[in-house]
Amino acid sequence: xxxxxxxxxxxxxxxxxxxxxxxxxxxxxxxxxxxxxxxxxxxxxxxxxxxxxxxxxxxxxxxxxxxxxxxxxxxxxxxxxxxxxxxxxxxxxxxxxxxxxxxxxxxxxxxxxxxxxxxxxxxxxxxxxxxxxxxxxxxxxxxxxxxxxxxxxxxxxxxxxxxxxxxxxxxxxxxxxxxxxxxxxxxxxxxxxxxxxxxxxxxxxxxxxxxxxxxxxxxxxxxxxxxxxxxxxxxxxxx
Amino acid sequence: xxxxxxxxxxxxxxxxxxxxxxxxxxxxxxxxxxxxxxxxxxxxxxxxxxxxxxxxxxxxxxxxxxxxxxxxxxxxxxxxxxxxxxxxxxxxxxxxxxxxxxxxxxxxxxxxxxxxxxxxxxxxxxxxxxxxxxxxxxxxxxxxxxxxxxxxxxxxxxxxxxxxxxxxxxxxxxxxxxxxxxxxxxxxxxxxxxxxxxxxxxxxxxxxxxxxxxxxxxxxxxxxxxxxxxxxxxxxxxx
DNA sequence: CCAGTTATAGTCGATACGACTATTAAGGGT
DNA sequence: ACCCTTAATAGTCGTATCGACTATAACTGG
Numbered sequence: 001x002x003x004x005x006x007x008x009x010x011x012x013x014x015x016x017x018x019x020x021x022x023x024x025x026x027x028x029x030x031x032x033x034x035x036x037x038x039x040x041x042x043x044x045x046x047x048x049x050x051x052x053x054x055x056x057x058x059x060x061x062x063x064x065x066x067x068x069x070x071x072x073x074x075x076x077x078x079x080x081x082x083x084x085x086x087x088x089x090x091x092x093x094x095x096x097x098x099x100x101x102x103x104x105x106x107x108x109x110x111x112x113x114x115x116x117x118x119x120x121x122x123x124x125x126x127x128x129x130x131x132x133x134x135x136x137x138x139x140x141x142x143x144x145x146x147x148x149x150x151x152x153x154x155x156x157x158x159x160x161x162x163x164x165x166x167x168x169x170x171x172x173x174x175x176x177x178x179x180x181x182x183x184x185x186x187x188x189x190x191x192x193x194x195x196x197x198x199x200x201x202x203x204x205x206x207x208x209x210x211x212x213x214x215x216x217x218x219x220x221x222x223x224x225x226x227x228x229x230x231x232x233x234x235x236x237x238x239x
Numbered sequence: 240x241x242x243x244x245x246x247x248x249x250x251x252x253x254x255x256x257x258x259x260x261x262x263x264x265x266x267x268x269x270x271x272x273x274x275x276x277x278x279x280x281x282x283x284x285x286x287x288x289x290x291x292x293x294x295x296x297x298x299x300x301x302x303x304x305x306x307x308x309x310x311x312x313x314x315x316x317x318x319x320x321x322x323x324x325x326x327x328x329x330x331x332x333x334x335x336x337x338x339x340x341x342x343x344x345x346x347x348x349x350x351x352x353x354x355x356x357x358x359x360x361x362x363x364x365x366x367x368x369x370x371x372x373x374x375x376x377x378x379x380x381x382x383x384x385x386x387x388x389x390x391x392x393x394x395x396x397x398x399x400x401x402x403x404x405x406x407x408x409x410x411x412x413x414x415x416x417x418x419x420x421x422x423x424x425x426x427x428x429x430x431x432x433x434x435x436x437x438x439x440x441x442x443x444x445x446x447x448x449x450x451x452x453x454x455x456x457x458x459x460x461x462x463x464x465x466x467x468x469x470x471x472x473x474x475x476x477x478x
Numbered sequence: 479c480c481a482g483t484t485a486t487a488g489t490c491g492a493t494a495c496g497a498c499t500a501t502t503a504a505g506g507g508t
Numbered sequence: 509a510c511c512c513t514t515a516a517t518a519g520t521c522g523t524a525t526c527g528a529c530t531a532t533a534a535c536t537g538g
Contacts, residue, residue, distance in 0.1 A: 009252055009290075011251060014325070051251070051336075053327065054327055057323060057325035083320050088295060099323050152391075165485085182528070182529090183484090192525090210483060211535060212533060212535055213485080230465070422515085423498085423516095423517075426517075428494090448504085449506075450503080451502060451517075452515090453516055469495095471496095479538100485533080488530085489530075491526105491528090492525105492528105494524085494525075495522105495523085496522095497521090500520095502518090505512100505515105506511100508509105
Protein backbone atom coordinates (compact mmCIF):
# COMPACT_ATOMS: atom_id res chain seq x y z
CA UNK A 1 0.00 0.00 0.00
CA UNK A 2 2.99 2.21 0.48
CA UNK A 3 5.25 3.45 -2.21
CA UNK A 4 2.94 4.52 -4.95
CA UNK A 5 5.45 7.18 -5.86
CA UNK A 6 8.50 5.03 -5.53
CA UNK A 7 7.76 1.75 -7.26
CA UNK A 8 6.43 1.30 -10.71
CA UNK A 9 3.69 -1.28 -11.02
CA UNK A 10 2.31 -3.28 -13.86
CA UNK A 11 -1.46 -3.02 -14.11
CA UNK A 12 -3.30 -6.32 -14.37
CA UNK A 13 -6.55 -7.46 -15.81
CA UNK A 14 -8.89 -8.52 -13.01
CA UNK A 15 -11.57 -11.07 -13.71
CA UNK A 16 -14.05 -13.18 -11.80
CA UNK A 17 -14.58 -16.89 -12.37
CA UNK A 18 -17.74 -18.61 -11.23
CA UNK A 19 -18.32 -22.15 -10.06
CA UNK A 20 -22.09 -22.24 -10.34
CA UNK A 21 -23.23 -25.36 -8.55
CA UNK A 22 -26.60 -27.01 -8.43
CA UNK A 23 -28.09 -30.40 -7.75
CA UNK A 24 -29.67 -32.06 -10.74
CA UNK A 25 -31.37 -35.44 -10.40
CA UNK A 26 -29.29 -36.39 -7.39
CA UNK A 27 -25.96 -35.36 -8.86
CA UNK A 28 -23.86 -32.26 -8.38
CA UNK A 29 -23.68 -30.19 -11.56
CA UNK A 30 -21.62 -27.21 -12.55
CA UNK A 31 -22.31 -24.62 -15.22
CA UNK A 32 -19.67 -24.59 -17.96
CA UNK A 33 -19.20 -22.59 -21.12
CA UNK A 34 -17.47 -23.73 -24.27
CA UNK A 35 -14.59 -21.59 -25.43
CA UNK A 36 -14.73 -20.44 -29.02
CA UNK A 37 -11.27 -18.94 -29.31
CA UNK A 38 -7.70 -19.71 -28.54
CA UNK A 39 -6.29 -20.46 -26.17
CA UNK A 40 -8.15 -23.60 -25.13
CA UNK A 41 -10.56 -23.27 -28.06
CA UNK A 42 -13.22 -25.98 -27.85
CA UNK A 43 -12.45 -26.65 -24.21
CA UNK A 44 -14.94 -26.08 -21.45
CA UNK A 45 -14.34 -23.43 -18.84
CA UNK A 46 -15.99 -21.79 -15.87
CA UNK A 47 -18.06 -18.75 -16.78
CA UNK A 48 -16.54 -15.44 -15.89
CA UNK A 49 -15.51 -12.05 -17.14
CA UNK A 50 -13.78 -8.82 -16.45
CA UNK A 51 -14.45 -6.70 -13.44
CA UNK A 52 -15.60 -3.33 -14.71
CA UNK A 53 -14.17 -0.09 -13.37
CA UNK A 54 -17.21 0.86 -11.34
CA UNK A 55 -17.98 -2.49 -9.74
CA UNK A 56 -16.48 -4.71 -7.09
CA UNK A 57 -15.59 -8.33 -7.72
CA UNK A 58 -18.80 -9.36 -5.95
CA UNK A 59 -20.81 -7.06 -8.21
CA UNK A 60 -19.13 -8.50 -11.26
CA UNK A 61 -19.74 -12.05 -10.09
CA UNK A 62 -23.44 -11.37 -9.57
CA UNK A 63 -23.73 -9.69 -12.95
CA UNK A 64 -22.02 -12.60 -14.68
CA UNK A 65 -24.21 -15.02 -12.78
CA UNK A 66 -27.33 -13.29 -14.05
CA UNK A 67 -26.00 -13.20 -17.61
CA UNK A 68 -24.95 -16.83 -17.70
CA UNK A 69 -27.95 -18.35 -16.00
CA UNK A 70 -30.54 -16.04 -17.50
CA UNK A 71 -32.15 -15.73 -14.09
CA UNK A 72 -34.02 -12.49 -13.56
CA UNK A 73 -33.30 -12.20 -9.86
CA UNK A 74 -30.00 -13.40 -8.52
CA UNK A 75 -30.03 -11.08 -5.52
CA UNK A 76 -31.08 -13.81 -3.11
CA UNK A 77 -28.54 -16.38 -4.21
CA UNK A 78 -25.55 -17.22 -2.12
CA UNK A 79 -22.24 -16.07 -3.55
CA UNK A 80 -19.15 -17.29 -1.77
CA UNK A 81 -15.75 -15.84 -2.49
CA UNK A 82 -13.42 -18.81 -2.70
CA UNK A 83 -9.97 -17.39 -3.32
CA UNK A 84 -7.92 -15.43 -5.82
CA UNK A 85 -5.68 -16.97 -8.44
CA UNK A 86 -2.74 -14.92 -9.52
CA UNK A 87 -0.12 -17.18 -11.00
CA UNK A 88 1.65 -15.06 -13.65
CA UNK A 89 1.33 -17.81 -16.25
CA UNK A 90 -2.23 -18.85 -15.63
CA UNK A 91 -3.34 -17.11 -18.80
CA UNK A 92 -0.91 -17.39 -21.71
CA UNK A 93 -2.00 -14.12 -23.29
CA UNK A 94 -1.51 -11.68 -20.48
CA UNK A 95 -1.45 -11.14 -16.79
CA UNK A 96 -4.89 -11.98 -15.43
CA UNK A 97 -5.72 -12.05 -11.75
CA UNK A 98 -8.97 -13.85 -11.10
CA UNK A 99 -11.23 -13.80 -8.07
CA UNK A 100 -13.15 -17.06 -7.88
CA UNK A 101 -16.67 -17.39 -6.51
CA UNK A 102 -18.95 -20.30 -5.81
CA UNK A 103 -22.66 -19.78 -6.46
CA UNK A 104 -25.35 -22.13 -5.17
CA UNK A 105 -28.56 -22.60 -7.12
CA UNK A 106 -31.73 -24.29 -5.84
CA UNK A 107 -32.98 -25.51 -9.19
CA UNK A 108 -31.07 -25.47 -12.43
CA UNK A 109 -32.47 -23.01 -14.98
CA UNK A 110 -32.32 -23.69 -18.70
CA UNK A 111 -28.85 -24.42 -20.03
CA UNK A 112 -28.90 -20.84 -21.15
CA UNK A 113 -26.81 -19.48 -23.96
CA UNK A 114 -25.77 -16.51 -21.89
CA UNK A 115 -24.91 -13.02 -22.94
CA UNK A 116 -22.07 -14.09 -25.17
CA UNK A 117 -22.15 -16.33 -28.18
CA UNK A 118 -20.51 -19.32 -26.52
CA UNK A 119 -22.82 -22.11 -25.44
CA UNK A 120 -23.37 -22.93 -21.82
CA UNK A 121 -24.20 -26.32 -20.32
CA UNK A 122 -24.78 -28.06 -17.04
CA UNK A 123 -22.18 -30.78 -16.59
CA UNK A 124 -22.05 -33.28 -13.76
CA UNK A 125 -19.20 -32.51 -11.40
CA UNK A 126 -17.45 -35.83 -11.98
CA UNK A 127 -17.49 -35.59 -15.74
CA UNK A 128 -16.34 -31.97 -15.77
CA UNK A 129 -13.27 -33.06 -17.67
CA UNK A 130 -10.07 -31.10 -18.04
CA UNK A 131 -11.08 -27.47 -18.14
CA UNK A 132 -9.32 -24.49 -19.64
CA UNK A 133 -6.70 -22.50 -17.74
CA UNK A 134 -6.49 -23.44 -14.04
CA UNK A 135 -10.22 -23.94 -13.84
CA UNK A 136 -9.91 -27.55 -12.68
CA UNK A 137 -8.21 -26.30 -9.58
CA UNK A 138 -10.69 -23.48 -9.09
CA UNK A 139 -13.60 -25.87 -9.39
CA UNK A 140 -12.00 -28.29 -6.95
CA UNK A 141 -11.32 -25.51 -4.46
CA UNK A 142 -14.90 -24.29 -4.76
CA UNK A 143 -16.18 -27.79 -4.16
CA UNK A 144 -13.92 -28.21 -1.13
CA UNK A 145 -15.05 -24.92 0.30
CA UNK A 146 -18.74 -25.67 -0.14
CA UNK A 147 -18.30 -29.14 1.32
CA UNK A 148 -16.52 -27.71 4.34
CA UNK A 149 -19.08 -24.97 4.90
CA UNK A 150 -21.87 -27.52 4.89
CA UNK A 151 -20.28 -28.91 8.03
CA UNK A 152 -20.37 -25.84 10.17
CA UNK A 153 -22.87 -23.46 8.56
CA UNK A 154 -26.49 -23.61 7.42
CA UNK A 155 -25.39 -23.12 3.83
CA UNK A 156 -27.17 -26.27 2.64
CA UNK A 157 -30.50 -24.46 2.51
CA UNK A 158 -29.08 -22.30 -0.29
CA UNK A 159 -29.26 -25.34 -2.55
CA UNK A 160 -32.93 -25.82 -1.73
CA UNK A 161 -36.06 -24.02 -2.93
CA UNK A 162 -37.82 -21.74 -0.40
CA UNK A 163 -39.77 -24.70 0.95
CA UNK A 164 -38.18 -28.09 1.12
CA UNK A 165 -38.35 -31.42 2.88
CA UNK A 166 -35.69 -32.78 5.18
CA UNK A 167 -35.08 -35.48 2.60
CA UNK A 168 -34.16 -32.84 0.04
CA UNK A 169 -31.88 -31.14 2.53
CA UNK A 170 -30.20 -34.43 3.29
CA UNK A 171 -29.68 -35.04 -0.41
CA UNK A 172 -27.74 -31.79 -0.60
CA UNK A 173 -25.28 -33.10 1.96
CA UNK A 174 -25.07 -36.51 0.37
CA UNK A 175 -24.57 -35.11 -3.10
CA UNK A 176 -21.89 -32.59 -2.23
CA UNK A 177 -20.04 -34.92 0.11
CA UNK A 178 -20.56 -38.01 -1.99
CA UNK A 179 -21.51 -40.08 1.04
CA UNK A 180 -24.71 -41.59 2.33
CA UNK A 181 -26.14 -40.36 5.63
CA UNK A 182 -28.42 -42.07 8.08
CA UNK A 183 -31.81 -40.51 7.69
CA UNK A 184 -33.09 -40.58 11.28
CA UNK A 185 -29.80 -39.27 12.63
CA UNK A 186 -29.67 -36.48 10.06
CA UNK A 187 -33.21 -35.50 10.93
CA UNK A 188 -32.46 -35.50 14.65
CA UNK A 189 -29.39 -33.32 14.19
CA UNK A 190 -31.09 -30.77 11.95
CA UNK A 191 -34.13 -30.42 14.17
CA UNK A 192 -32.00 -30.21 17.30
CA UNK A 193 -30.11 -27.21 15.90
CA UNK A 194 -32.06 -24.07 16.78
CA UNK A 195 -32.75 -21.88 13.78
CA UNK A 196 -31.49 -24.25 11.11
CA UNK A 197 -34.96 -24.95 9.72
CA UNK A 198 -38.48 -23.89 10.63
CA UNK A 199 -41.49 -26.01 9.83
CA UNK A 200 -44.13 -24.57 7.52
CA UNK A 201 -47.29 -24.34 9.63
CA UNK A 202 -49.69 -26.52 7.67
CA UNK A 203 -49.18 -28.27 4.35
CA UNK A 204 -47.33 -31.47 3.80
CA UNK A 205 -46.29 -32.40 0.30
CA UNK A 206 -48.54 -35.17 -0.81
CA UNK A 207 -48.81 -35.97 -4.47
CA UNK A 208 -45.20 -36.00 -5.51
CA UNK A 209 -43.29 -38.96 -4.16
CA UNK A 210 -44.52 -42.43 -3.53
CA UNK A 211 -44.01 -42.67 0.21
CA UNK A 212 -45.34 -41.01 3.30
CA UNK A 213 -45.72 -37.30 2.63
CA UNK A 214 -42.96 -35.22 4.18
CA UNK A 215 -43.32 -32.05 6.20
CA UNK A 216 -42.14 -28.84 4.58
CA UNK A 217 -39.53 -26.59 6.11
CA UNK A 218 -38.07 -23.17 5.45
CA UNK A 219 -34.57 -21.96 6.22
CA UNK A 220 -34.32 -20.72 9.79
CA UNK A 221 -32.52 -17.61 10.87
CA UNK A 222 -29.31 -19.30 11.98
CA UNK A 223 -26.17 -19.12 9.87
CA UNK A 224 -23.75 -21.26 11.85
CA UNK A 225 -24.08 -24.85 12.92
CA UNK A 226 -22.82 -25.39 16.44
CA UNK A 227 -21.79 -28.07 17.04
CA UNK A 228 -21.04 -28.82 13.40
CA UNK A 229 -22.50 -31.62 11.31
CA UNK A 230 -19.37 -33.57 10.46
CA UNK A 231 -19.19 -35.78 7.42
CA UNK A 232 -18.51 -39.46 8.05
CA UNK A 233 -14.84 -40.06 8.83
CA UNK A 234 -13.27 -41.31 5.65
CA UNK A 235 -9.70 -41.08 6.96
CA UNK A 236 -8.83 -38.76 4.08
CA UNK A 237 -8.16 -35.15 4.88
CA UNK A 238 -10.00 -32.55 2.82
CA UNK A 239 -8.10 -30.03 0.75
CA UNK B 240 -12.68 -15.27 -19.23
CA UNK B 241 -14.47 -14.98 -22.56
CA UNK B 242 -14.64 -11.90 -24.66
CA UNK B 243 -11.15 -10.50 -24.57
CA UNK B 244 -11.76 -9.21 -28.07
CA UNK B 245 -15.21 -7.86 -27.44
CA UNK B 246 -15.11 -6.00 -24.17
CA UNK B 247 -12.72 -3.35 -23.16
CA UNK B 248 -11.35 -3.67 -19.66
CA UNK B 249 -9.80 -1.26 -17.28
CA UNK B 250 -6.52 -2.54 -15.86
CA UNK B 251 -6.19 -2.40 -12.10
CA UNK B 252 -3.37 -2.15 -9.66
CA UNK B 253 -3.10 -5.38 -7.70
CA UNK B 254 -1.62 -5.32 -4.22
CA UNK B 255 -1.26 -7.62 -1.25
CA UNK B 256 -2.03 -6.61 2.32
CA UNK B 257 -0.65 -8.56 5.24
CA UNK B 258 -2.08 -9.16 8.67
CA UNK B 259 1.08 -10.36 10.40
CA UNK B 260 0.00 -11.84 13.70
CA UNK B 261 2.03 -12.97 16.66
CA UNK B 262 1.62 -13.51 20.37
CA UNK B 263 3.56 -11.14 22.55
CA UNK B 264 3.45 -11.48 26.32
CA UNK B 265 0.09 -13.20 26.26
CA UNK B 266 -1.56 -10.75 23.90
CA UNK B 267 -2.26 -10.94 20.20
CA UNK B 268 -0.22 -8.40 18.26
CA UNK B 269 -0.29 -7.26 14.67
CA UNK B 270 2.44 -5.61 12.64
CA UNK B 271 1.52 -2.12 11.47
CA UNK B 272 3.30 0.55 9.46
CA UNK B 273 2.79 4.27 9.73
CA UNK B 274 1.80 6.03 6.56
CA UNK B 275 3.91 8.99 5.59
CA UNK B 276 1.85 10.32 2.71
CA UNK B 277 -1.69 11.18 1.85
CA UNK B 278 -4.18 9.73 1.94
CA UNK B 279 -4.34 8.68 5.55
CA UNK B 280 -0.97 10.30 6.31
CA UNK B 281 0.06 9.58 9.89
CA UNK B 282 -2.43 6.73 10.19
CA UNK B 283 -1.37 3.16 10.75
CA UNK B 284 -1.96 0.55 8.11
CA UNK B 285 -1.28 -3.08 7.34
CA UNK B 286 1.98 -3.66 5.50
CA UNK B 287 1.65 -4.50 1.85
CA UNK B 288 2.69 -3.60 -1.63
CA UNK B 289 2.24 -4.14 -5.30
CA UNK B 290 2.30 -7.53 -6.93
CA UNK B 291 5.11 -7.47 -9.48
CA UNK B 292 4.63 -8.72 -13.01
CA UNK B 293 6.60 -11.91 -12.53
CA UNK B 294 5.21 -13.02 -9.18
CA UNK B 295 1.98 -14.40 -7.84
CA UNK B 296 0.12 -12.80 -4.95
CA UNK B 297 1.56 -15.47 -2.64
CA UNK B 298 5.06 -14.64 -3.85
CA UNK B 299 4.47 -10.97 -3.28
CA UNK B 300 3.05 -11.60 0.19
CA UNK B 301 6.08 -13.64 1.17
CA UNK B 302 8.45 -11.02 -0.20
CA UNK B 303 6.69 -8.25 1.67
CA UNK B 304 6.69 -10.36 4.82
CA UNK B 305 10.45 -10.77 4.62
CA UNK B 306 10.95 -7.06 3.96
CA UNK B 307 8.72 -5.87 6.77
CA UNK B 308 9.82 -8.31 9.44
CA UNK B 309 13.47 -8.41 8.48
CA UNK B 310 13.42 -12.18 8.88
CA UNK B 311 15.97 -13.99 6.76
CA UNK B 312 13.89 -17.10 6.19
CA UNK B 313 10.16 -16.78 5.85
CA UNK B 314 9.76 -19.92 3.78
CA UNK B 315 8.53 -22.00 6.70
CA UNK B 316 5.94 -19.52 7.90
CA UNK B 317 2.26 -20.07 7.39
CA UNK B 318 0.66 -17.71 4.90
CA UNK B 319 -3.09 -17.87 4.65
CA UNK B 320 -4.98 -16.17 1.87
CA UNK B 321 -7.94 -14.51 3.55
CA UNK B 322 -9.91 -12.86 0.78
CA UNK B 323 -9.73 -10.19 -1.87
CA UNK B 324 -11.00 -6.65 -1.46
CA UNK B 325 -12.13 -4.94 -4.59
CA UNK B 326 -14.49 -2.13 -3.70
CA UNK B 327 -13.94 0.53 -6.38
CA UNK B 328 -13.63 3.28 -3.77
CA UNK B 329 -11.43 1.53 -1.28
CA UNK B 330 -8.45 3.64 -2.36
CA UNK B 331 -9.29 7.26 -3.17
CA UNK B 332 -6.41 7.62 -5.62
CA UNK B 333 -7.09 4.84 -8.05
CA UNK B 334 -8.54 1.42 -8.55
CA UNK B 335 -6.65 -1.00 -6.30
CA UNK B 336 -7.61 -4.62 -5.88
CA UNK B 337 -5.96 -6.13 -2.84
CA UNK B 338 -5.43 -9.76 -1.92
CA UNK B 339 -5.23 -10.08 1.85
CA UNK B 340 -3.09 -12.63 3.67
CA UNK B 341 -2.69 -13.59 7.28
CA UNK B 342 0.81 -14.56 8.42
CA UNK B 343 1.51 -16.33 11.70
CA UNK B 344 4.78 -15.75 13.53
CA UNK B 345 6.13 -17.83 16.42
CA UNK B 346 8.13 -15.07 18.08
CA UNK B 347 8.01 -11.41 17.20
CA UNK B 348 11.21 -10.14 15.59
CA UNK B 349 12.46 -6.59 16.15
CA UNK B 350 9.94 -3.89 15.31
CA UNK B 351 11.86 -3.58 12.11
CA UNK B 352 11.92 -0.48 9.98
CA UNK B 353 11.29 -2.51 6.85
CA UNK B 354 12.44 -1.92 3.35
CA UNK B 355 10.71 1.42 3.06
CA UNK B 356 11.22 4.53 5.09
CA UNK B 357 8.00 4.25 7.08
CA UNK B 358 8.31 2.93 10.59
CA UNK B 359 6.85 -0.39 11.59
CA UNK B 360 5.56 -1.43 14.99
CA UNK B 361 3.91 -4.29 16.81
CA UNK B 362 0.54 -3.16 18.13
CA UNK B 363 -1.79 -5.19 20.33
CA UNK B 364 -4.82 -6.35 18.40
CA UNK B 365 -7.29 -4.52 20.64
CA UNK B 366 -5.52 -1.21 20.42
CA UNK B 367 -5.02 -1.41 16.67
CA UNK B 368 -7.07 1.72 16.31
CA UNK B 369 -8.77 2.95 13.17
CA UNK B 370 -6.50 1.95 10.34
CA UNK B 371 -6.10 3.43 6.89
CA UNK B 372 -8.28 2.38 3.97
CA UNK B 373 -10.41 -0.70 4.70
CA UNK B 374 -7.68 -2.25 6.79
CA UNK B 375 -9.84 -2.48 9.90
CA UNK B 376 -12.09 -4.84 8.02
CA UNK B 377 -9.19 -6.79 6.57
CA UNK B 378 -7.64 -7.21 9.99
CA UNK B 379 -10.95 -8.33 11.48
CA UNK B 380 -11.48 -10.81 8.67
CA UNK B 381 -7.98 -12.20 9.13
CA UNK B 382 -8.58 -12.57 12.85
CA UNK B 383 -11.89 -14.32 12.23
CA UNK B 384 -10.31 -16.67 9.75
CA UNK B 385 -7.43 -17.59 12.04
CA UNK B 386 -9.77 -18.07 14.98
CA UNK B 387 -11.99 -20.36 12.90
CA UNK B 388 -9.08 -22.39 11.55
CA UNK B 389 -7.81 -23.01 15.06
CA UNK B 390 -11.01 -24.94 15.63
CA UNK B 391 -10.68 -27.49 12.88
CA UNK B 392 -7.02 -27.47 11.84
CA UNK B 393 -3.65 -27.84 13.53
CA UNK B 394 -2.79 -24.25 12.61
CA UNK B 395 -2.05 -23.29 16.22
CA UNK B 396 1.42 -24.83 16.02
CA UNK B 397 2.33 -22.16 13.46
CA UNK B 398 2.26 -19.63 16.30
CA UNK B 399 4.72 -21.72 18.31
CA UNK B 400 8.46 -22.19 18.02
CA UNK B 401 9.70 -25.58 16.72
CA UNK B 402 9.56 -27.00 20.24
CA UNK B 403 6.86 -25.90 22.61
CA UNK B 404 4.92 -26.92 25.68
CA UNK B 405 1.25 -27.69 25.76
CA UNK B 406 0.83 -24.62 27.92
CA UNK B 407 2.20 -22.44 25.16
CA UNK B 408 -0.07 -24.13 22.65
CA UNK B 409 -3.04 -23.54 24.88
CA UNK B 410 -2.11 -19.89 25.21
CA UNK B 411 -2.33 -19.57 21.43
CA UNK B 412 -5.94 -20.66 21.57
CA UNK B 413 -6.75 -18.51 24.55
CA UNK B 414 -5.11 -15.44 23.07
CA UNK B 415 -6.67 -15.66 19.63
CA UNK B 416 -10.11 -16.59 20.95
CA UNK B 417 -9.98 -14.33 23.94
CA UNK B 418 -11.35 -17.05 26.20
CA UNK B 419 -9.89 -19.19 28.96
CA UNK B 420 -9.69 -22.94 28.48
CA UNK B 421 -9.57 -25.71 31.01
CA UNK B 422 -6.03 -26.98 31.05
CA UNK B 423 -6.57 -30.71 31.68
CA UNK B 424 -9.32 -30.87 29.08
CA UNK B 425 -7.24 -29.05 26.52
CA UNK B 426 -4.37 -31.38 27.15
CA UNK B 427 -6.57 -34.45 26.83
CA UNK B 428 -8.03 -33.24 23.55
CA UNK B 429 -4.69 -32.37 21.97
CA UNK B 430 -3.02 -35.62 22.97
CA UNK B 431 -6.03 -37.66 21.85
CA UNK B 432 -5.81 -36.21 18.34
CA UNK B 433 -3.38 -38.35 16.34
CA UNK B 434 -0.66 -36.33 14.67
CA UNK B 435 -1.44 -32.99 16.27
CA UNK B 436 1.72 -32.96 18.40
CA UNK B 437 4.60 -35.35 18.98
CA UNK B 438 6.58 -35.42 22.19
CA UNK B 439 10.29 -34.64 22.01
CA UNK B 440 12.05 -37.84 23.16
CA UNK B 441 14.00 -36.59 26.19
CA UNK B 442 14.33 -33.10 27.58
CA UNK B 443 11.83 -31.32 29.72
CA UNK B 444 12.13 -27.57 30.03
CA UNK B 445 13.35 -26.83 33.54
CA UNK B 446 14.84 -23.48 34.32
CA UNK B 447 12.30 -21.17 32.77
CA UNK B 448 9.01 -21.05 34.62
CA UNK B 449 8.37 -21.46 38.29
CA UNK B 450 6.22 -24.57 38.23
CA UNK B 451 6.63 -28.19 37.34
CA UNK B 452 8.69 -28.41 34.16
CA UNK B 453 6.60 -29.15 31.09
CA UNK B 454 7.30 -31.71 28.41
CA UNK B 455 8.29 -30.41 25.01
CA UNK B 456 6.39 -31.20 21.84
CA UNK B 457 6.80 -30.69 18.13
CA UNK B 458 4.09 -30.22 15.53
CA UNK B 459 2.81 -33.56 14.31
CA UNK B 460 2.09 -34.42 10.71
CA UNK B 461 -1.66 -33.86 10.85
CA UNK B 462 -3.22 -30.77 9.32
CA UNK B 463 -6.88 -31.19 10.23
CA UNK B 464 -8.49 -31.62 13.61
CA UNK B 465 -11.23 -34.20 13.55
CA UNK B 466 -13.37 -33.80 15.53
CA UNK B 467 -12.70 -30.10 15.88
CA UNK B 468 -11.71 -28.26 19.02
CA UNK B 469 -14.64 -25.90 19.42
CA UNK B 470 -14.33 -22.68 21.35
CA UNK B 471 -16.59 -22.31 24.37
CA UNK B 472 -20.16 -21.53 23.38
CA UNK B 473 -20.66 -17.83 23.95
CA UNK B 474 -24.09 -17.72 22.33
CA UNK B 475 -22.81 -15.14 19.85
CA UNK B 476 -22.34 -16.27 16.29
CA UNK B 477 -18.92 -15.50 14.79
CA UNK B 478 -18.55 -13.32 11.72
C1' DC C 479 -55.54 -55.05 -0.52
C1' DC C 480 -50.88 -55.91 -0.63
C1' DA C 481 -46.01 -54.68 -1.62
C1' DG C 482 -42.89 -51.18 -1.98
C1' DT C 483 -41.40 -46.68 -0.49
C1' DT C 484 -40.52 -42.84 2.26
C1' DA C 485 -41.18 -40.16 6.58
C1' DT C 486 -40.99 -40.17 11.37
C1' DA C 487 -40.38 -42.04 16.21
C1' DG C 488 -37.62 -44.13 19.38
C1' DT C 489 -33.81 -47.14 21.62
C1' DC C 490 -29.11 -48.30 23.05
C1' DG C 491 -24.26 -48.25 23.58
C1' DA C 492 -19.91 -45.80 22.74
C1' DT C 493 -17.61 -41.68 22.92
C1' DA C 494 -16.51 -36.85 23.60
C1' DC C 495 -16.77 -33.13 26.49
C1' DG C 496 -17.29 -29.85 30.56
C1' DA C 497 -16.46 -29.43 35.35
C1' DC C 498 -13.81 -30.99 38.92
C1' DT C 499 -10.30 -32.99 42.30
C1' DA C 500 -5.74 -34.87 43.20
C1' DT C 501 -0.92 -35.46 42.66
C1' DT C 502 3.76 -34.22 41.13
C1' DA C 503 7.74 -31.25 40.53
C1' DA C 504 9.79 -27.34 40.29
C1' DG C 505 11.14 -22.08 42.49
C1' DG C 506 11.08 -18.30 46.05
C1' DG C 507 11.21 -16.53 50.42
C1' DT C 508 12.12 -16.74 55.26
C1' DA D 509 15.59 -26.75 55.29
C1' DC D 510 10.95 -25.83 55.19
C1' DC D 511 6.64 -24.24 53.48
C1' DC D 512 3.98 -21.76 50.15
C1' DT D 513 3.11 -20.80 45.42
C1' DT D 514 2.94 -22.11 40.75
C1' DA D 515 2.29 -24.89 36.94
C1' DA D 516 2.13 -29.64 34.75
C1' DT D 517 0.03 -33.92 34.75
C1' DA D 518 -3.29 -37.68 36.17
C1' DG D 519 -7.70 -39.14 36.84
C1' DT D 520 -13.01 -39.08 37.87
C1' DC D 521 -17.87 -38.39 36.87
C1' DG D 522 -22.05 -37.01 34.83
C1' DT D 523 -24.07 -35.26 30.61
C1' DA D 524 -24.69 -34.48 25.72
C1' DT D 525 -24.03 -36.12 21.40
C1' DC D 526 -23.51 -39.45 17.82
C1' DG D 527 -23.63 -43.79 15.11
C1' DA D 528 -26.21 -47.88 14.39
C1' DC D 529 -30.32 -49.85 14.46
C1' DT D 530 -35.47 -51.16 14.97
C1' DA D 531 -40.25 -49.89 14.67
C1' DT D 532 -44.22 -47.57 13.04
C1' DA D 533 -46.98 -44.50 10.04
C1' DA D 534 -48.71 -42.80 5.67
C1' DC D 535 -48.86 -42.79 1.08
C1' DT D 536 -48.69 -44.94 -4.21
C1' DG D 537 -48.96 -48.29 -7.72
C1' DG D 538 -50.21 -52.61 -9.13
